[in-house]
Amino acid sequence: MIFNNISEAEKDPILGLTEEFKNDLNSKKVNLSVGVYQDDKGNTPTLPSVTEAEKEILNQNISKTYKPIDGDKEFTEKSIQLVAGEDLFSEINNTSFGLNTPGGTGALRLASDFLFQFSSKSKVWISNPSWPNHKPIFEASGFKVDIYPYFNNESNSIDFESLTSTIKKIPKGDVLVMHGCCHNPTGEDLKAEQWDEVSDIAKSNNLLVICDFAYQGLADGLDDDANGVRKMIRNLDNLIICTSYSKNFGLYSERVGCLIYNSKNESNCAPVLSHMKKTARSNYSNPPAHGSEIVKFILSHNSLRDKWKEDLNNMRDRIKNMRKLLVKELKNKGCSKDFSFIERQKGMFSYTGLSKDQVNELKKNNSIYIVNSGRINIAGLTTTNVEYVANAIKDVI
CATH class of the missing domain: 3.40.640.10 (Type I PLP-dependent aspartate aminotransferase-like (Major domain))
Incomplete structure (x- = not known):
């Protein structure tokens, strides 16, 4: 049978890291790999506009056909x-x-x-x-x-x-x-x-x-x-x-x-x-x-659309603020590399320029999970972990 000769496939380069992260017992662990927005508490909440829309949809009893x-x-x-x-x-x-x-x-x-x-x-x-x-x-x-x-x-x-x-x-x-x-x-x-x-x-x-x-x-x-x-x-x-x-x-x-x-x-x-x-x-x-x-x-619905835009603005503003804060912390730590370009970049991700060896070192020593390319999810940073992350990055540079 063909099933007897199948070897395991390689883990997904992003989702595979999330599996490792979940099994990591370090209380300071940080997941900057998967592309999911997180709030400053590290949660991925349902947007208030989405919650309100779901309640209205439920009341309509829409068919599941x-x-x-x-x-x-x-x-x-x-x-x-x-x-x-x-x-x-x-x-x-x-x-x-x-x-x-x-x-x-x-x-x-x-x-x-x-x-x-x-x-x-x-x-x-x-x-x-x-x-x-x-x-x-x-x-x-x-x-x-x-x-x-x-x-x-x-x-x-x-x-x-x-x-x-x-x-x-x-x-x-x-x-x-x-x-x-x-x-x-x-x-x-x-x-x-x-x-x-x-x-x-x-x-x-x-x-x-x-x-x-x-x-x-x-x-x-x-x-x-x-x-x-x-x-x-x-x-x-x-x-x-x-x-x-x-x-x-x-x-x-x-x-x-x-x-x-x-x-x-x-x-x-x-x-x-x-x-x-x-x-x-x-x-x-x-x-x-x-x-x-x-x-x-x-x-x-205009009222809900406006609330969604506000939700979106809040997410975007938090991401921009975390960019600024990470750059500030890296500079304050005396990091030998200039990371000011991170503040210029757009959206959830930043291409840090960290090497594969540096990425592995961050995971091994600090339980900070980053994909091998050096891409980090800025939305995974919080005001409570950004200093820890900046200090760890400084140490591997």
């Missing part, structure tokens, strides 16, 4: 509106559609499986570095995956010249994966004029862009964070956007995402949607409903 393959129409429309903004949404209403998916990962996998059916010889290009799950997702569909330069470890900034010179050479018809905001793992985002240039290159080279947009609202705000994505909507002939509501709504376990497709050619929409639905049917059949009902309800 299957949703359509592409999900609730009102939810997908609200998702497109959130990404595009009201003005742009009115322009693309007839040239775009959405599918409710099991999280942002589900949206990416659906896009990947769909594209491989029609463009199996294309290659997928992801940033170096990128979210560790990007490569396995596209490879699982059958794609070959390559990388384009993104981050300069010496300057701790985007290597835009190398980025653009590489994507100019990508063969026509290949797939380019971009991070919409809060680049994971670096926290370094493109400037407005850089988005323009990348968009122009993608259009002239006939590249299909997939925009992974998992953190809208956690960098500078809902509209500011969407500027790059909106530029691509306006400029590109075809665009796939994969959104997630795990972070900005705190709906991690509900698995709420949306795949959005926009085309300059309205006649593309019906056949593309039909094949995406066919692909989804053989994958997960239809999406989970509870999380999307929450998102739809909040985005449909």
Whole structure:
């Protein structure tokens, strides 16, 4: 039997660390690996706006029957509106559609499986570095995956010249994966004029862009964070956007995402949607409903939407404050390395530049858990553990 000859798979580079963390008996242990927002007490609370929406939904006694393959129409429309903004949404209403998916990962996998059916010889290009799950997702569909330069470890900034010179050479018809905001793992985002240039290159080279947009609202705000994505909507002939509501709504376990497709050619929409639905049917059949009902309800009621924006602002402000506090503590400890770049980075993550050996030393000596790339989850820091973390980092530098 085949089961007798199967060896254990490697642990997930992020979730595997969480398992180790749970088994660690050190009372001072700190988990900075997994991408989950935590408050200053180290908890991941349900947002007040979400709690209020759930109570209202419960009172409505909504049926638990299957949703359509592409999900609730009102939810997908609200998702497109959130990404595009009201003005742009009115322009693309007839040239775009959405599918409710099991999280942002589900949206990416659906896009990947769909594209491989029609463009199996294309290659997928992801940033170096990128979210560790990007490569396995596209490879699982059958794609070959390559990388384009993104981050300069010496300057701790985007290597835009190398980025653009590489994507100019990508063969026509290949797939380019971009991070919409809060680049994971670096926290370094493109400037407005850089988005323009990348968009122009993608259009002239006939590249299909997939925009992974998992953190809208956690960098500078809902509209500011969407500027790059909106530029691509306006400029590109075809665009796939994969959104997630795990972070900005705190709906991690509900698995709420949306795949959005926009085309300059309205006649593309019906056949593309039909094949995406066919692909989804053989994958997960239809999406989970509870999380999307929450998102739809909040985005449909102005008072709750305002409360959600306040919740989002509070999360974003705490993350920014922890960035400042970590940089301050590292400086006060007399750390030999300048970590001021951490304050400039956006979103939940920071690319610290710590080596694999330094990361292992932090885990071994201090029970501080960081992924091997040196990426830390800023939202895992609190006012009570940041000094401990800063002191430990100083000791391994």
